[in-house]
Amino acid sequence: MAELSDTITFLGTAGARFVVIRQFLASGGAWLNLGNTQILFDPGPGSLVKVAKRRFDARKLDAIILSHKHLDHSGDINVMIEAMTDGGTKKGGTVFAAGDALDQDPVILSYLRSYPQSIQVLTEGGCYKVNDVFFKTPVRHKHPVETYGFIFQTLRHTFSWITDTRYFDDLAHRYEGDLLVINVLRLNPGAPLAHLCLPEAKSIIERLRPKVAILTHFGMTMWRARPWELARKLSEETGISIIAARDGMKFDLAQLD
Ligand SMILES: [Zn+2]
Numbered sequence: 371m372a373e374l375s376d377t378i379t380f381l382g383t384a385g386a387r388f389v390v391i392r393q394f395l396a397s398g399g400a401w402l403n404l405g406n407t408q409i410l411f412d413p414g415p416g417s418l419v420k421v422a423k424r425r426f427d428a429r430k431l432d433a434i435i436l437s438h439k440h441l442d443h444s445g446d447i448n449v450m451i452e453a454m455t456d457g458g459t460k461k462g463g464t465v466f467a468a469g470d471a472l473d474q475d476p477v478i479l480s481y482l483r484s485y486p487q488s489i490q491v492l493t494e495g496g497c498y499k500v501n502d503v504f505f506k507t508p509v510r511h512k513h514p515v516e517t518y519g520f521i522f523q524t525l526r527h528t529f530s531w532i533t534d535t536r537y538f539d540d541l542a543h544r545y546e547g548d549l550l551v552i553n554v555l556r557l558n559p560g561a562p563l564a565h566l567c568l569p570e571a572k573s574i575i576e577r578l579r580p581k582v583a584i585l586t587h588f589g590m591t592m593w594r595a596r597p598w599e600l601a602r603k604l605s606e607e608t609g610i611s612i613i614a615a616r617d618g619m620k621f622d623l624a625q626l627d
Contacts, residue, residue, distance in 0.1 A: 375403070
């Protein structure tokens with residue numbers, strides 16, 4: 371039997387409105403292939419198209435995880451629930467979402483909610499399981515809607531994903547792992563304050579010192595400044611391997627071993 375691997379494929383690297391609505395970068399979220407467990411993370415607009423284009427089989431999904439309900443993360447959540455359940459004909463898979471994605475101004479349609487095996491509500495300090503993959507939502511982020519970041523633990527690796535948030539002092543030490551994925555929307559400090567900027571991401575990475583950090587979810591100022599060049603400079607400054615995600619990039623966590 372082939373050795374099991376953990377990979378993250380970035381179906382999109384766009385963050386926030388302008389990069390998304392003009393599709394300078396794709397906004398499909400990420401496909402996590404963790405051993406035999408398939409998870410779709412934050413299926414933003416175009417996720418369905420990217421999943422099909424990259425020849426992933428949505429019917430094999432075990433779960434869809436939504437960090438929060440903003441459109442750039444949730445645009446394709448409904449169609450991906452339909453895809454995961456083969457048009458609602460095969461009950462299966464689990465959807466994980468914050469409570470306000472389900473009740474208040476919900477983004478998940480009522481008529482689809484019976485399609486998955488279950489819908490689980492994310493809460494601060496929560497611990498969840500999909501097959502042999504565990505994940506935690508250590509702290510509620512500071513963001514206009516209910517938002518969580520994640521620490522994933524597979525049988526082989528631990529990695530964290532810091533999703534959208536305003537910077538706060540307690541943030542960094544909540545997220546350990548060999549790999550840190552971090553949403554970096556802005557190049558410089560300033561508005562919109564609900565998101566991390568590059569200097570904040572740098573200080574978080576320096577505090578956590580993962581083996582590798584991956585920057586993603588780029589807004590216009592990051593995109594214009596060439597994320598891959600910023601990542602190279604940051605690597606030199608910190609001595610930590612930092613890379614910028616690219617649309618379609620597949621990262622194999624075996625690189626961390
Ligand atoms: Zn957001």
